[in-house]
Amino acid sequence: ILSRLASLEYRSGDAVAALQVVDTALGLTEAHELDHLLPQLLGNLAMYLSEAKQYDSAIDHYERLLALPRDDSRPGSLMPVRYNFARTLMMAGQHERALEQLDILIPLLEAPGLEPRLATALSMSGNAWRRLGDLERARALTGQAAALHETFDNPAERSALLRDQASLAREMGDFDAAETYIREALALAERIEFERIILDAMVNLSEILEARGRYREALEVHRDYAERNIEFLDNAQRSRLDALETELGMQRQAQELFELRQRAEIQTLQLAEETLRRQVTLATLAAVIILAIALTLWQRRNQMRLLEASRRDSLTGLANRRYLTLQMQSQGSDPQRAAVVLIDLDNFKLLKKVDGLDIGDRALVRVSHLLKRLAAEHGANCGRWGGEEFAIYLPEATRENALALADSIRSGIADLEIRGHQGAPIEVTASLGFAP
16 A cells, blocks of 8 residues: 555655655565565665655665566566666766666667667667767767667657767767757657757757857757746756755645745756856857847746746646645635536556656646646636646536536547557546535
8 A cells, every 4th residue: 555655646746755655665565574565665766766866775776676586587577677777877977887787788678579668778878888988889879779769759769869969979079960969859859849858958959059159049049948947947946855855844844945946946047047148248249238138038027937837737738736726715706606626547657657758748738738628618727736637626617517527528538549659549538526
């Protein structure tokens, strides 16, 4: 039960609560020698720690997991563990140790049907060699990964590979190729509306343009990045403050932490803008004037944009839980005449595990568009309640029209056409309920 609760906390976006619950489950398992449960719990705990950027602890748990007794007749059973372990080592800057895991993993991934994972592992290995200074070997490995990507359609992984190729080309002094790669990566990320990859690619493009002396273009890209990053504020800053949230551990601090996230992000953006302005000043007087005007306009709009960003879910664009609650409280409706409809997507963890996080995000976006349209037709407020849960608030409702809305949502979700990486249709259903 604790393991399932930790999974729910993680899916709802609260990695800190997930860590606390799964740690309790692990202690219970060890106290009662439930050895058959250890692999899953250690793997989940290592993954949650890695997401919280507690890399040293995550690495310790991965090493313990790999040291557990295993059935030697199933060498492929450790592939997901080694894959996630290698990613954590890369994020921790331990590139040589990551290569040790990848050297074991890559031959296992050469089996038919594992091409997407093999391409990612090759790209990861090339990135590690690039950071270790062996650019030729890095180029060979990323070339193999790029060749594999021609055989399947995975825009998110392809975009990440192109960013690695851009970084490699830049380090080798080929700025033309670097710009070509990063622009293609940005186009792919925009096609699938993957905001995190878009922001990373925009930073890389700005740096490449700056290195080439094209300061005006770099400024334009950087300004677009700053505006998009404000909308991505809550998720982007969450990981930097998770350690503080763990120490506080009190819900009454949530508002103060949110304001701290906003101030920290504003300071980061202001510092980046100031650095770029100094560089442009050294180029031409005209660029200085353009930068000054741009900063003035951006600062005037910044507060309104921050307010809007704090109210919206960054993935779906719907009202977040806090803002939807404020809307409900401010309606002034008779509680007995209002109704709340809750929608929970079924088996969503399994969908993300089988089809990938990007397909799961795509399903959430498609469902959010449907809910937004149906809510508007019924004069209702709509928002993302958390994870794969959504809520709709009807200020004036009867049992009949609430039931009609719920049934329209249920059938609309079932009719959505969502396809996986290989083009196969993915069934998405939901469980719904409503009450005054």
